[in-house]
Amino acid sequence: MINRAFLQAGHAPTLLAAFFYFDMSFMVWVILGPLGVAIGNELHLDAAQKGLMVAVPVLAGAALRVVNGVLVDRIKPKPTGLIGQAIVIGGLFMAWISGVHSYAGVLMLGVVLGFAGASFAVALPLASRWYPPEYQGIALGIAGAGNSGTVFAALFAPGLAAAFGWINVLGIAIIPLVVALAVYIVLAKDAPNQPPPKSLVQYMSVLRTGDAWWFMFFYSVTFGGFVGLASSLTIYFNAEYGLSPITAGYFTAACVFAGSLVRPVGGGIADRIGGIRALSVFYTVAAIAIGLVSFRPPQSWMALALFVVGMLALGMGNGSVFQLVPLRFRREIGVMTGLVGMFGGVGGFYLASSLGISKQYTGSYQSGLLVFAILALVALVGLTSIKSRWRTTWGAALAAARI
Numbered sequence: 001m002i003n004r005a006f007l008q009a010g011h012a013p014t015l016l017a018a019f020f021y022f023d024m025s026f027m028v029w030v031i032l033g034p035l036g037v038a039i040g041n042e043l044h045l046d047a048a049q050k051g052l053m054v055a056v057p058v059l060a061g062a063a064l065r066v067v068n069g070v071l072v073d074r075i076k077p078k079p080t081g082l083i084g085q086a087i088v089i090g091g092l093f094m095a096w097i098s099g100v101h102s103y104a105g106v107l108m109l110g111v112v113l114g115f116a117g118a119s120f121a122v123a124l125p126l127a128s129r130w131y132p133p134e135y136q137g138i139a140l141g142i143a144g145a146g147n148s149g150t151v152f153a154a155l156f157a158p159g160l161a162a163a164f165g166w167i168n169v170l171g172i173a174i175i176p177l178v179v180a181l182a183v184y185i186v187l188a189k190d191a192p193n194q195p196p197p198k199s200l201v202q203y204m205s206v207l208r209t210g211d212a213w214w215f216m217f218f219y220s221v222t223f224g225g226f227v228g229l230a231s232s233l234t235i236y237f238n239a240e241y242g243l244s245p246i247t248a249g250y251f252t253a254a255c256v257f258a259g260s261l262v263r264p265v266g267g268g269i270a271d272r273i274g275g276i277r278a279l280s281v282f283y284t285v286a287a288i289a290i291g292l293v294s295f296r297p298p299q300s301w302m303a304l305a306l307f308v309v310g311m312l313a314l315g316m317g318n319g320s321v322f323q324l325v326p327l328r329f330r331r332e333i334g335v336m337t338g339l340v341g342m343f344g345g346v347g348g349f350y351l352a353s354s355l356g357i358s359k360q361y362t363g364s365y366q367s368g369l370l371v372f373a374i375l376a377l378v379a380l381v382g383l384t385s386i387k388s389r390w391r392t393t394w395g396a397a398l399a400a401a402r403i
Helices: 004-009 012-029 036-043 047-075 077-098 103-117 120-128 133-164 166-187 200-208 210-241 245-261 263-273 275-293 300-328 333-362 366-393
Strands: none
Touching (some): 012 103, 012 120, 012 133, 012 166, 036 047, 036 103, 036 210, 047 077, 047 103, 047 120, 047 210, 047 333, 077 120, 120 333, 133 210, 133 245, 133 263, 200 210, 200 333, 210 245, 210 275, 210 333, 210 366, 245 300, 263 275, 263 300, 275 300, 275 366, 300 333, 333 366
């Protein structure tokens, strides 16, 4: 995986800067989830409202990833990241100074946080363009391990909210964002092999390619499951098992840590055995784990164990998907990262909102979880149906990479 050849192949400072920028951005992107119990109690929100509250940043981030994907290809990744980070820091500062006093205000804050989620479409192309095909899985796995920022949100936000109030947590979150911005300015460097800018029509031409739609669907399951659960599990453990917000945050952090830590592992495994074979295993494991947890295990630790297994599979699946994307769409990696990332966010929005709706109208999270487990099986069937074509039509130029 990480060896001397890998370290010499690309630009390590940029890879580090991409990871840290992505990490801190993801921390604030999902922060309404760990704060959800405190916000819900203060604003008297029901289960469906809490579900939508944590889903809005995910949906906004999904839409903005397309914008960032186009900007990455037109003005390069580094300036695009600077713009997005400035918007997030400014939005959090205004919310902290002015306060958020209504459900509508929380939803507006969620839209601003979507710019943090859109960092995905910056960090991955920033890293990807420095590395050759045979190292795409591990390089994008490391950059994409910025998913681990969700761990910090789950681990610290509930405790800080209990000590200082949830609105002050927004102000505290500005500090690591500013540090990440400084590191990004100093270390990040755009790769010299930037593809020439295209017109908007040319960008969208990838949508006429069936493979693009397959990638968008596959990522909507792996990343959608990851971010949807990361946004919802603090509320889930509080509602289902009566855990305190702080303890529920610790449980969520364990799940998210598992999923984010193994993203580079998933990319590395895909480099070695091929992304298709790796994804097939990960979809199977995720479907089984989430399907079982939908039947509400009698003890919270049992649910935790199943969620950890599911998040491990989804996290490695994220790395595997982005081992394949640059191999198929290297010249369009910016817009493809935006489009694929957008659908990942759409999947997360669906899962987070459906869990809240399921709890509100059925009294249980089962239907929301079970439908998502079925989607993982559908993705497995789809992957099986196209794997022969992918392996035989992507060209001899990729002989050094495993498909």
